[in-house]
Amino acid sequence: MTAVREAPAGTATGPQPAARRRLADREGALAWLFLMPSVVYIVVLVGVPFVLAVGFALSDVTAGDPSYDFVGLRNFRRVFDDPVFWRSLGNTFIFTGISMVLIVVLGKVLANILIADFKGKWIVRFLVLLPWTTPVTLSSIAWLWMLDSIFSPIDWILRQMGLLGRPGDLLGAGSNMYWLGEPGLAMASVITVHVWRLTPLAAVIMMAGLMAIPRDLDEAARVDGAGYWRRMFEVTVPLVLPVAAVAALFGTIFTFTDMAVVDVLTNGGPNNATQVLTSWAFFRGIDGGDVGQGAAIALFLFPVLLAAAIAILRAVRRMEVG
Amino acid sequence: MASSQPTPSPPMKAVVEVKGLVKEFDGGAGRRGRGRGGVRAIDGVDLATEEGEYLVLLGPSGCGKTTLLRTIAGLEQPTAGDVLINGNVVTGLPPRARKVAMVFQSYALYPHKTVLANIVFPLRAAGMARPERERKAHWAAELLGIEHLLGRKPRALSGGERQRVALARALVREPHVFLLDEPLSNLDAKLRSSARDELKRFQQEVGTTTIYVTHDQVEAMGLGDRIAVLSNGKVRQVGKPIEVYDDPADTFVATFIGSPPMNLVPREDQLVGFRPEHLLPDAVLAGMADREKIPLAVDRIEYLSGDRHVYGTVTGIGKPTRVVARLPATVDTPISAGETYDFAVARSRLRFFSAETGLRI
Numbered sequence: 001m002t003a004v005r006e007a008p009a010g011t012a013t014g015p016q017p018a019a020r021r022r023l024a025d026r027e028g029a030l031a032w033l034f035l036m037p038s039v040v041y042i043v044v045l046v047g048v049p050f051v052l053a054v055g056f057a058l059s060d061v062t063a064g065d066p067s068y069d070f071v072g073l074r075n076f077r078r079v080f081d082d083p084v085f086w087r088s089l090g091n092t093f094i095f096t097g098i099s100m101v102l103i104v105v106l107g108k109v110l111a112n113i114l115i116a117d118f119k120g121k122w123i124v125r126f127l128v129l130l131p132w133t134t135p136v137t138l139s140s141i142a143w144l145w146m147l148d149s150i151f152s153p154i155d156w157i158l159r160q161m162g163l164l165g166r167p168g169d170l171l172g173a174g175s176n177m178y179w180l181g182e183p184g185l186a187m188a189s190v191i192t193v194h195v196w197r198l199t200p201l202a203a204v205i206m207m208a209g210l211m212a213i214p215r216d217l218d219e220a221a222r223v224d225g226a227g228y229w230r231r232m233f234e235v236t237v238p239l240v241l242p243v244a245a246v247a248a249l250f251g252t253i254f255t256f257t258d259m260a261v262v263d264v265l266t267n268g269g270p271n272n273a274t275q276v277l278t279s280w281a282f283f284r285g286i287d288g289g290d291v292g293q294g295a296a297i298a299l300f301l302f303p304v305l306l307a308a309a310i311a312i313l314r315a316v317r318r319m320e321v322g
Numbered sequence: 323m324a325s326s327q328p329t330p331s332p333p334m335k336a337v338v339e340v341k342g343l344v345k346e347f348d349g350g351a352g353r354r355g356r357g358r359g360g361v362r363a364i365d366g367v368d369l370a371t372e373e374g375e376y377l378v379l380l381g382p383s384g385c386g387k388t389t390l391l392r393t394i395a396g397l398e399q400p401t402a403g404d405v406l407i408n409g410n411v412v413t414g415l416p417p418r419a420r421k422v423a424m425v426f427q428s429y430a431l432y433p434h435k436t437v438l439a440n441i442v443f444p445l446r447a448a449g450m451a452r453p454e455r456e457r458k459a460h461w462a463a464e465l466l467g468i469e470h471l472l473g474r475k476p477r478a479l480s481g482g483e484r485q486r487v488a489l490a491r492a493l494v495r496e497p498h499v500f501l502l503d504e505p506l507s508n509l510d511a512k513l514r515s516s517a518r519d520e521l522k523r524f525q526q527e528v529g530t531t532t533i534y535v536t537h538d539q540v541e542a543m544g545l546g547d548r549i550a551v552l553s554n555g556k557v558r559q560v561g562k563p564i565e566v567y568d569d570p571a572d573t574f575v576a577t578f579i580g581s582p583p584m585n586l587v588p589r590e591d592q593l594v595g596f597r598p599e600h601l602l603p604d605a606v607l608a609g610m611a612d613r614e615k616i617p618l619a620v621d622r623i624e625y626l627s628g629d630r631h632v633y634g635t636v637t638g639i640g641k642p643t644r645v646v647a648r649l650p651a652t653v654d655t656p657i658s659a660g661e662t663y664d665f666a667v668a669r670s671r672l673r674f675f676s677a678e679t680g681l682r683i
Binding site (some may be wrong): 214216217219220221222223224225226227230234235238239 | 395396397416417418422423424426427428430432433434443444447448491495501
């Protein structure tokens, strides 16, 4: 009996029940089985919408008239003639660029706090991670109240500090800053909220990078006579760079594709000063009903995201090799 | 090219001293804390090097030797006591102010810098001008035979090459003291013995005071001018290799050093100690009048590179105890397991320890 069991499958004794290959042994079939959910996910929720977007961008589909007529590049020509599109495109890059730099720098600083060893570190870690765990819309609404044109607590604090509200004060004699009403301030506000929201993610990614640096290296640099800044810029930063690149690219993608913050805070205003590609596409395609033009605008996200994705994959591969 | 240039000034022959040094780790919180609840990694250590000496700190893992080295380097702050370099108290000073150089067990080379950039790093930190830096780096690289590697990254080096780069980086600063933390433990056995030899010659050449941490008694015996044996955060004995081996201060030193370790036979309130190589067949010691005859009931024999290790039970000099005798290849007395033979030890080779404290009597 045992001798038969031990015989390999397919010998002259014929396949025995115990010797038959189970599903768990068939790696080829298993590979398909395990990959299928992600393949379905990508096809249904990424591939199909992308093809649809390209299709709509070349059509005259509107909310009122959903019948499909191919119109070639007419939507793109209209988009290019629209100054708001160019402004949105520029704003998108400004937002993303400034946010990314701030996110990476502040993320590194926060990561240092996250790995530091001190009493009550758990509460600091909790607070640091809170912005990332709060739903975007919820936190954006909270910020909307903070930046309210009349009741802003920030303005109140500035007034109490004597920086605002009286003639000759540093920030002007008006009683309020109108954070979301002035073009420059509105842009700064949107960037601030983005940075506030995404910095924790960058901090956690960088923390992983910092933890991976052997402590010996920092100690060797200390014995070698290097001070804090030299150790930071010559040892820590170069070693954490690949990870920082990943954090930066994630920040880029999240800022680039986000419209919740803009939509809740300014809705693109004042006078399109904070309009970005996503919000403009949404405004045109959904609010305005011109699905074709909305899709054409949204397609401009694609090349940037493609480049970011390639850059992330490269950075990850370099980390694996190193 | 560099050989025609003058070597830098003669090394400082510094004296490193620690006085009443105590280091406690509070359990858990300290990242390097070993175990929980206040752990005394160093428990009242007084130790001083001599000028230009090669002092080896030897002990089992967890005995506090690395912590002691790190405290001297300034990477750990002592709970109590002082570190002195050349008579100056440096306890409160950061590592960079102490003029020490350290070679880590992992070598801790900066992986993103080339070998040259690694070696000049301490010089750049010291604000030295570029030509001078390069000259010194080439001098150190030549001394260690790694000039052809200067353009490479540490990743592309073998273990032995990395060790030399780490040494070169330590050397260029012309430190008062070298601190070496198990620098050979990452090398394979064959490379280790040649690297040990090089390390010794290198230190003799530069003449800088060196403190070397190891758990390997062979390295300690081979390299050290003196050996400090540590256990549980305390120094058990400091002495020349031969003193530590022949005249161990207590049973810990007696059994930690030597392979196989010293035999200890309980007799009343004492332990009688003798090295395996001194337990020989009586016939071999026949010419020696002052010897202690010991019957040995042999139960096993091992042949190890010419030597015979004879395991058995001794009776007569104390309680029956299992011991080892190491017979050199020159002793060809036939011995077989299961028989009892007359062995002997020269009385001058016997060491006596207190059974209670383990200290030498």
